Amino acid sequence: MKAFLSLLLLGLVSLVQALSSTGNRLLVVIEEAADKSKYSSFFGDLESRGYSITYESPKSKTLSLFKHGNLAYDHLVLLPPKSKGFGPQLTPNILVDYVNNNGNVLLALTADQPIPAAVASLLLEFDVTLPPERSALVVDHINYDSNSAADKHDVLLIPAPKTLKTGVKNYFDVDGILAVPRAVGQLLGNDSPLLAPVLRAPETAYSYNPKEEEALEDVFASGSQLSLVSTFQARNSARFTILGSAEMLQDAWFNAQVKAPRAPEATSTANKAFAERLSAWTFQEIGVLKVGKVQHYLNEGKVKESTNLTVSEFPEINPIMYRIKNDVHFSIELSEYNGDRWIPFLPAAGDSLQLEFSMLSPFHRLTLEPVSPTTNSTIFSTSFTVPDQHGIFNFIVNYKRPFLSNVYEKRTVTVRHFAHDEWPRSFVISGAYPWIAGIGVTATGWLIFVAVWLYSKPDESKAKKTQ
Structure with missing residues (x-):
C-alpha cells in the first residue's frame, strides 16, 4: 500500500x-x-x-x-x-x-x-x-x-x-x-x-x-x-x-x-x-547540458596495463601535482536534457568535444572520445603525456555551440621537475655509454700507471754513477 x-x-x-x-x-x-x-x-x-x-x-x-x-x-x-x-x-x-x-x-x-x-x-x-x-x-x-x-x-x-x-x-x-x-x-x-x-x-x-x-x-x-x-x-x-x-x-x-x-x-x-x-x-527544455564527474589521474604502471585494480592500487583521483613527462588520463561526464529526463550526450556529426592542457597557451588540444555511456550520461576521456615544462597548468573543457548551453570546466594542477632521485641512472641511457667508457678507460689507465710506477725498479748502474 x-x-x-x-x-x-x-x-x-x-x-x-x-x-x-x-x-x-x-x-x-x-x-x-x-x-x-x-x-x-x-x-x-x-x-x-x-x-x-x-x-x-x-x-x-x-x-x-x-x-x-x-x-x-x-x-x-x-x-x-x-x-x-x-x-x-x-x-x-x-x-x-x-x-x-x-x-x-x-x-x-x-x-x-x-x-x-x-x-x-x-x-x-x-x-x-x-x-x-x-x-x-x-x-x-x-x-x-x-x-x-x-x-x-x-x-x-x-x-x-x-x-x-x-x-x-x-x-x-x-x-x-x-x-x-x-x-x-x-x-x-x-x-x-x-x-x-x-x-x-x-x-x-x-x-x-x-x-x-x-x-x-x-x-x-x-x-x-x-x-x-x-x-x-x-x-x-x-x-x-x-x-x-x-x-x-x-x-x-x-x-x-x-x-x-x-x-x-x-x-x-x-x-x-x-x-x-x-x-x-x-525555456530550456531542450539543448541543456549538465556536467557530472570530472576526473584526472596518473596513468602509468599497473593502471595503464591492467583494468582489474584494487582500491589501494588505483592512483589518487584529481591530484594537485604532476611531474613532467607523466602519463595522465582525463575524463568528463556529460548529460543532455531532452524535456523530461537526462540522457547521454553525444555531439552532432562533424563536431567533437575537446580538452586543452594549457598554461598561458595550450600545450595539448585533444579530442575527448565517448568511451562509456551510462543510463543518463556519456563519459568522454583521453590520455596524454605531460609536456616537458614545469609550471601551473589547467585542464580546460570549453564547449560552446549554438543552441546548446555552455560548458566550461577548469581544473588547475602544478607540474614539477624530476626530483633528485627520479632521474634515470646513466647506465640505462645508451647515449651515456661513450662517456662511461671514457671514465672506465681513464680510471683503468690511471691504475695501470700507478702500478707501473710503484712496481718498476730503477737501473742500478745509473744510480751508482749519479752518486
Whole structure:
C-alpha cells in the first residue's frame, strides 16, 4: 500500500512539474486581456507542459520581474504592445538584468503596429538591428500564401529550419511548411558568437515600409540577410528568442491551410509544432547540458596495463601535482536534457568535444572520445603525456555551440621537475655509454700507471754513477 501511494505521489508530482530544467514560473506580458483568446492553443500547450502562467499588462503597477533581489519568474513571454513600450517595469536595462540573472525571454514582434523605440533599443543590447522604419515588414513575391496574401504578399511560406551548419544540432526541424505573417526582419551582428538565426527569409524576400509610396530603391536588408526568428544565448546560458511574427503563435495559424502560388493544392502549416519546439528551447527544455564527474589521474604502471585494480592500487583521483613527462588520463561526464529526463550526450556529426592542457597557451588540444555511456550520461576521456615544462597548468573543457548551453570546466594542477632521485641512472641511457667508457678507460689507465710506477725498479748502474 505504501509503495502504491509513493508511486501515486510521484506521478502527481511529475504531472505538475514543468518540463523546463530551470523552473516552471512563466510570466506572459499582454496588453489587452481580450487578446489572450488569440493565443489560447499556445498557452494551453504551455500549461499542459507544467508551466504556471501569470498574465500581466505592461501597465500593471504590480508588475515586477524581481522579488527580494531574486527572479520572480523563471521565464518571460513579451507579446507586442499596442502602446509605445512595455512600461517602466520592463525597460531595456531591467530586461538585460533579467537575462543576466538567468531569466529566459521570448519576445514576439509584429508589423501590424510600429515597433516601440524601447524594443529597438533593447535588441541593440544583443547586437540585433531592426529596420529604421518602425512599420517595416518582410514581403516575398514568390514564396507567399495565395489564400490570405494574394495582393500584399506579406504572409511568407518557408520550409522548416535546416541545420545551421555542420556540427550543430537542429532542435527546430518540424514536418511541414511554416506560415510567417507580417514579420519584422532582423539583422544580426556578425561579431557576436552568442547570436544564431533559426529561420532566415527566402532569397527573394526583402524588408520595406508599406506606408512609403515612393519607388523602393534602397532596402534595409534582403534574402538570407534577414532573420525572421533569432536566438541569443548569454554566457550564463540564459536564452533570449526574437520571433519576428507574433501571429505565428496565434490559433488562426496553427495548422492553417496555406497554398503557394504554384502549388497544386493547399497544405497545413507546421506552426504549432514549431512554436512548441521554439518555446521548448527558449525555456530550456531542450539543448541543456549538465556536467557530472570530472576526473584526472596518473596513468602509468599497473593502471595503464591492467583494468582489474584494487582500491589501494588505483592512483589518487584529481591530484594537485604532476611531474613532467607523466602519463595522465582525463575524463568528463556529460548529460543532455531532452524535456523530461537526462540522457547521454553525444555531439552532432562533424563536431567533437575537446580538452586543452594549457598554461598561458595550450600545450595539448585533444579530442575527448565517448568511451562509456551510462543510463543518463556519456563519459568522454583521453590520455596524454605531460609536456616537458614545469609550471601551473589547467585542464580546460570549453564547449560552446549554438543552441546548446555552455560548458566550461577548469581544473588547475602544478607540474614539477624530476626530483633528485627520479632521474634515470646513466647506465640505462645508451647515449651515456661513450662517456662511461671514457671514465672506465681513464680510471683503468690511471691504475695501470700507478702500478707501473710503484712496481718498476730503477737501473742500478745509473744510480751508482749519479752518486
